[in-house]
Amino acid sequence: MSRKHGKQSTNLNDVLVTLIYKGQLPAFLIFIIAVIMIIRLPVNEIKELFLKIIDELVHYHLLGWALAVITAILSVIYNIKLRTEYSKEMNRVTDEKSKLQQNKFKNRLGSSNH
Secondary structure (H helix, E strand, O other), rough: OOHEEEEEEEHHHHHHHHHHHHHHHHHHHHHHHHHHHHHHHHHHHHHHHHHHHHHHHHOOOOHHHHHHHHHHHHHHHHHHHHHHHHHHHHHHHHHHOOOOOHHHEEEEOOOOOO
């Protein structure tokens, strides 16, 4: 039984590390806080909250769609920028590693990239 608990702890640790690595931890924490706040509300207030949200979406539905599209576009741009920076850094580290290996072994080494 403790082995299962240890595996769950490892999985949670992996998720948290991945969230930190991808820069999504703040959004995840905001989501968790919002869920906790909603859970702590009395049932009738939760119903009123959701009805108010739905009412606002009905009256301002174009604003919601516009924000969704803008968010999607900004997410794509952010991900492209992040991948580009990651690729540049990986290429820099690879080049530096190769130079250090060449200096250490003095003779020409084959590439491990092929």
